[in-house]
Amino acid sequence: MNHDTTTAFAAEDLRVPNSARLLHGWFATGRATDLAEHLARYGPAPVGTARSTLADAVERAGLAGRGGGGFPTGRKLRTVAGRRGPAVVIANGMESEPASRKDETLLSLVPHLVLDGAVLAAAAAGANTVHLCVPRTRDEQAQRLALAVDERQHAGIDPVEVRVHMLPHHFVSSEETALVNWLNGGPARPRPTPPRPFEKGVGKRPTFVANVETLAHVALIARYGPDWFREAGSPQTPGTTLVTLSGAIASPGVYEVPMGSPVGQALAAAGGPTRRLSAVLAGGFFGSWLPVPLDPAAPARGAGVLVALPEDACGLAETAAALAYLGSQSARQCGPCRFGVPSVADDFAELAWGQPGPALTERLDRRLGLLPGRGACRHPDGAARLAASALQVFSDDVQRHVRYGPCSHARDPLVLAIPDARPPAEEEWR
């Protein structure tokens, strides 16, 4: 399925795949679901029973966060509910991962599943406010969501206040402490932890932050129960998950697959590779390169992103460009991130496009060791992971580039879509 929601399909062309849960309505009708249709399909969200039973049901369902962290959602919900004083819920629709479109797609196609999940989580956590955070760069989407929220208020189906916010769309602005910091009137930059948002978040209140896809799953678990949820996926990784597939595959777009699907199987959902692949980027700019042939058992991890890299592309150039972007996106608060990530990016640029000497790989190894665990957030850790996986998976290319200079594909157009690598100005963080 393509994430372009204007695509019209004739009803008879549509088959609803077995794995489609969140996207069931889209496959059934070929259009975004409005409130009337949502209520006709699912009925109202069972907010009355949420307070006592929802955290338990989500915990038994084994739902793990779909924003990339993978933390058990039920446990997080229970912890927030167990803390003193009224809580706050944040629905995180920021999706700053450049290769991901799943949250945008979900919010476009089934906004009311996400809103149901957020409102249910609020009822379960003892919160009276839901903050739905979306990127300022997607203002049309924000306006549609605000209309959807208004429609629900008029229908009187939400017992809590839901507010839609448009935040700066920088890579680290989707981090949960950045959302809390912005909602508290500060810049959308990550803050050191502890305190984590569940301890002290918006207005110093215990705050439940969840990715919008996670919340949509919560809305379905509240209706159909944990046993139903576990019918998809594996016992260790139950349920379905959205994944954005791009690169050298037949039909790039957003797909819903069983959680823990092997990478090859996930790619097959999009019609499979169109050319011979050398590697697959799993988890996006914060993920790792996986070598092809793929380990048949290796599940697709990370924030639901797979990019198929064809053999005639240069993995080092792709990685160098991604690292340059990550370097530009440092919040410039922590020295090792502010100086370390751009340094690693520069080293990679030299490796991909320059005349790297043998000392370069040694310096890169040393610098990569200095990034993990040395920031308020995990930005340096993610950049180091991407770089390290590239050095490993493309090790033959590294040797060739060091010996002979850039390969014949180093200057080709990139497979990865890299956003503008310009560091945000100070005022752009608010």
Added chain:
Amino acid sequence: MKHEAELSIDFAACDGHGLCAELLPERIGLDEWGYPVLRDAAVPPALTDHARRAVAACPVLALRLTRTARRKARRAAPRR
């Protein structure tokens, strides 16, 4: 009585003054940009006084010394 303790660095606060590496070279070095590299977070009783001095010397209070994980875990048990 002295306890085992653990060092941590708030990198958002740290400006790379480097005093910690001067005062506690047994545990802290500096990277090529002048920011501290924690070689080992654990501080045995023999080093506690030096560690406290390093913590006190940091102009931006970015270096912290906390008691061992075991004691911390008990204190931080979730409230119900």
